[in-house]
Amino acid sequence: MEVQNGRFVSGNSSLFYSAVSYKKTSGSTIYASFLLDTSAKTYSSSTYTIAAGQTKAHSFGGLPVPSGCRVVGGLHPSGQGYFWTPALNPC
Incomplete structure (x- = not known):
């Protein structure tokens, strides 16, 4: 997962990009x-189809910086549990 404070991307520090x-x-x-x-x-x-040997990614665009300055990315395969990344700080 990648996160970047909006001030580095668009000059808007109230947003982050991930x-x-x-x-x-x-x-x-x-x-x-x-x-x-x-x-x-x-x-x-939305749902992605991912086959062996492929890398898929999704950008969530500009989102409001959370008050706790903590975001976690995840993957939810159909019929399985949730898999989460370590937390990152977008502030």
């Missing part, structure tokens, strides 16, 4: 959505 990516190295094709949890709200992407 992207979550996943590289599938082996196994069968999965159908999964990307997630972003800001403690105030959880954002979800």
Whole structure:
């Protein structure tokens, strides 16, 4: 996962920009959505098809900086649990 304070991207420090990516190295094709949890709200992407050898990513665009300055990215494969990244600070 990557996060960047908006002041570095657009000059707007009340926003941050993020992207979550996943590289599938082996196994069968999965159908999964990307997630972003800001403690105030959880954002979800549409469903992606990811086959072995592919890397897929989703950008969540400009979002309000959360009051706790903590965001976590995730992946939710259909029929499975949630997989979360370590938290990052967008402030």
